[in-house]
Amino acid sequence: xxxxxxxxxxxxxxxxxxxxxxxxxxxxxxxxTSTAICxxxxxxxxxxxxxxKKGDILGHxxxxxxxxxxxxxxxxxxxxxxxxxFPIACGACGACxxxxxxxxxxxxxxxxxxxxxMGHSPAGxxxxxxxxxxxxxxxxxxxxxxxxxxxxxxxxxxxxxDQVLFLSxxxxxxxxxxxxxxxxxxxxxxxxxxGPVGQFAIASAFLMGAERVIAxxxxxxxxxxxxxxxxxxxxxEKVDVLDALRDMxxxxxxxxxxxxxxxxxxxxxGVVHAYDRAKQATRMETDRPHALREAIMSCRNGGVVSVxxxxxGLIDKFPMGSLMNRSLTLRSGQCHVQRxxxxxxxxxxxxxxxxSFVISHRMRLQDAPRAFEMFKNKEDECNxxxxxx
Amino acid sequence: xxxxxxxxxxxxxRALGWTSLGLGVAxxxxxGAISRLAGVDDSPKAFGAVALVGVRELFHAATLLSxxxxxxxxxxxxxxxxxxxxxxxxxxxxxxxxxxxxxTAVAAAAAAVTAADLCAAIRVSRHRPEKRSARWxxxxxxxxxxxxxxxxxxxxxxxxxxxxxxxxxxSVRTIGDGRSHWKAKGPVRKxxxxxxxxxxxxxxxxxxxxxTGKATVDNSGSVRFTDAPGGRGTEVRxxxxxxxxxxxxxxxxxxxxxxxxxxxxxxxxxxxxxVMEIGEVVRSEGSPEGTxxxxxxxxxxxxxxxxxSTS
Numbered sequence: 001x002x003x004x005x006x007x008x009x010x011x012x013x014x015x016x017x018x019x020x021x022x023x024x025x026x027x028x029x030x031x032x033t034s035t036a037i038c039x040x041x042x043x044x045x046x047x048x049x050x051x052x053k054k055g056d057i058l059g060h061x062x063x064x065x066x067x068x069x070x071x072x073x074x075x076x077x078x079x080x081x082x083x084x085x086f087p088i089a090c091g092a093c094g095a096c097x098x099x100x101x102x103x104x105x106x107x108x109x110x111x112x113x114x115x116x117x118m119g120h121s122p123a124g125x126x127x128x129x130x131x132x133x134x135x136x137x138x139x140x141x142x143x144x145x146x147x148x149x150x151x152x153x154x155x156x157x158x159x160x161x162d163q164v165l166f167l168s169x170x171x172x173x174x175x176x177x178x179x180x181x182x183x184x185x186x187x188x189x190x191x192x193x194x195g196p197v198g199q200f201a202i203a204s205a206f207l208m209g210a211e212r213v214i215a216x217x218x219x220x221x222x223x224x225x226x227x228x229x230x231x232x233x234x235x236x237e238k239v240d241v242l243d244a245l246r247d248m249x250x251x252x253x254x255x256x257x258x259x260x261x262x263x264x265x266x267x268x269x270g271v272v273h274a275y276d277r278a279k280q281a282t283r284m285e286t287d288r289p290h291a292l293r294e295a296i297m298s299c300r301n302g303g304v305v306s307v308x309x310x311x312x313g314l315i316d317k318f319p320m321g322s323l324m325n326r327s328l329t330l331r332s333g334q335c336h337v338q339r340x341x342x343x344x345x346x347x348x349x350x351x352x353x354x355x356s357f358v359i360s361h362r363m364r365l366q367d368a369p370r371a372f373e374m375f376k377n378k379e380d381e382c383n384x385x386x387x388x389x
Numbered sequence: 390x391x392x393x394x395x396x397x398x399x400x401x402x403r404a405l406g407w408t409s410l411g412l413g414v415a416x417x418x419x420x421g422a423i424s425r426l427a428g429v430d431d432s433p434k435a436f437g438a439v440a441l442v443g444v445r446e447l448f449h450a451a452t453l454l455s456x457x458x459x460x461x462x463x464x465x466x467x468x469x470x471x472x473x474x475x476x477x478x479x480x481x482x483x484x485x486x487x488x489x490x491x492x493t494a495v496a497a498a499a500a501a502v503t504a505a506d507l508c509a510a511i512r513v514s515r516h517r518p519e520k521r522s523a524r525w526x527x528x529x530x531x532x533x534x535x536x537x538x539x540x541x542x543x544x545x546x547x548x549x550x551x552x553x554x555x556x557x558x559x560s561v562r563t564i565g566d567g568r569s570h571w572k573a574k575g576p577v578r579k580x581x582x583x584x585x586x587x588x589x590x591x592x593x594x595x596x597x598x599x600x601t602g603k604a605t606v607d608n609s610g611s612v613r614f615t616d617a618p619g620g621r622g623t624e625v626r627x628x629x630x631x632x633x634x635x636x637x638x639x640x641x642x643x644x645x646x647x648x649x650x651x652x653x654x655x656x657x658x659x660x661x662x663x664v665m666e667i668g669e670v671v672r673s674e675g676s677p678e679g680t681x682x683x684x685x686x687x688x689x690x691x692x693x694x695x696x697x698s699t700s
Contacts (some may be wrong), residue, residue, distance in 0.1 A: 109675075
């Protein structure tokens with residue numbers, strides 16, 4: 001089959017690789033009908049996630065049709081149409097049973113590698129480094145899906161791929177980002193990063209009853225999308241975000257701040273950006289945390305900072321004094337997608353949200369190298385690319 | 390999760406280590422000043438000799454401060470002292486006047502240090518724990534399993550199940566009367582076989598076993614099961630004790646090949662948890678055999694495995 005493989009920093013290649021086979025009794029094999037490129041794939045593309053290996057198949061947002069099931073699979077049958085969550089979760093360990101699917105205790109066979117960097121290991125993730133399992137991703141014609149009865153959700157009606165594909169990651173991720181804010185009537189929510197995840201976080205915050213949502217980004221096309229969703233916007237290259245937010249909230253600061261940017265943030269002051277960029281390049285810190293620093297500084301006293309942007313390792317100049325002295329709550333996590341699939345599918349079906357609005361480009365799987373380049377460089381107002389094999 | 394039992398470094402050994410470090414640094418940084426102080430700066434060889442002694446002191450410092458078992462290294466220091474005293478003795482014989490006085494004073498100080506070292510060496514040797522017969526390796530690992538204690542105990546109690554999660558075991562056959570026949574893959578792929586007998590067995594609590602007769606690898610083990618608090622399942626604690634084939638050298642060699650015994654036990658328990666909670670060992674394309682330290686260092690690319698190949 002054809003698959004999009006990571007070949008080193010800034011290089012992906014569509015290669016001919018063997019077809020997947022069942023390795024575990026709980027596996028299914030899915031013929032991929034739609035797959036997307038995630039902003040977090042760019043962290044891999046840019047070479048910031050350790051333990052990638054040449055030839056690794058990328059992609060953790062995908063859906064398709066079940067073509068084979070292992071002997072222990074009970075719920076799924078050949079021919080079922082499914083969306084696959086990006087965290088691989090067993091459903092039986094203590095974490096899964098508490099709904100913490102993205103920290104499943106059994107799905108990462110390379111847990112020892114993750115423990116060295118993080119102390120304990122999170123769940124395995126499709127196409128996201130060997131430290132997180134060494135699982136091939138879904139930017140391919142076929143994918144093996146472990147724990148087929150736990151992860152994939154069956155799509156039994158005629159909702160098109162475009163509307164349900166993002167259940168695999170970015171819609172529930174944005175939703176969880178807003179959910180962690182514990183939104184109450186009158187709350188003002190600020191969202192750093194108005195990419196697709198930020199856009200879903202904005203939509204989710206409104207659905208949860210936020211009074212106002214303020215989006216922070218630097219790309220006009222993203223800010224326009226945020227405005228269309230009802231958010232006010234700030235271009236961090238044009239205004240001082242901390243001041244602007246203080247002003248917009250009459251001195252209080254936003255009640256909750258969502259970091260939907262993660263480890264490769266940009267900073268308008270060249271010197272600050274260069275400082276973190278240099279430390280990152282020399283591996284003295286692995287992540288550039290401008291958005292996170294600003295979110296903490298901006299948040300109102302006693303508010304919540306919700307981190308859904310991906311971080312890989314270490315950061316510095318972390319404003320711990322601000323967080324501690326001002327009674328802030330820091331919440332974070334890779335999304336526990338499995339927890340949100342059913343309720344969010346319900347919301348798509350009843351028209352609360354149509355996630356297809358994020359899609360800006362549709363391309364073929366074999367054009368993945370071009371697609372990664374476009375997405376990375378934000379060419380042609382590239383917001384979200386869906387690939388079809 | 391895993392520890393190889395070690396001794397804490399005693400304060401005495403630590404003090405000797407730091408003394409060595411200070412002396413070594415001084416001798417290397419300023420060999421000229423030191424040889425003047427000792428009154429040996431008249432000899433052209435003194436400069437080099439002082440620096441060499443400095444290097445030796447640094448070696449003592451490194452071994453004393455970092456070693457798991459300091460006993461041989463403290464004795465090494467005593468031997469070093471003897472060497473120093475010999476050198477100083479010759480230096481005294483060669484000199485007269487004030488230089489002779491200086492060298493003699495230094496020799497007296499060195500003799501005092503030798504006495505302290507000797508005293509320390511005797512003390513740490515005497516306090517060396519009995520258990521550490523050089524060939525025994527003690528390993529400990531623990532895991533929490535989200536299953537009732539009785540189930541977890543019962544699965545382990547049937548030793549024939551052990552190879553399903555202990556990758557180094559080829560097979561275990563129970564032969565009745567608490568006895569079983571074990572077959573394992575050695576570090577260099579040579580099968581090792583032995584018989585074991587259950588020493589203690591309290592249902593749902595503990596199982597202890599040890600090898601019998603003349604096993605190639607003398608070993609014993611115990612596994613304890615306790616309820617994890619608040620309905621979190623079962624805490625499993627394993628202690629293994631064995632004499633690695635080829636003694637310490639064999640164990641070091643196995644480590645070089647990537648077979649860290651401590652990681653093996655930890656990986657075994659990870660797989661045990663998977664078998665208990667899911668019913669099978671979890672495999673990925675990067676690690677098709679499932680959790681295994683050896684494989685973690687040498688991952689396959691995350692691409693489908695061709696049927697029949699796992700390399």
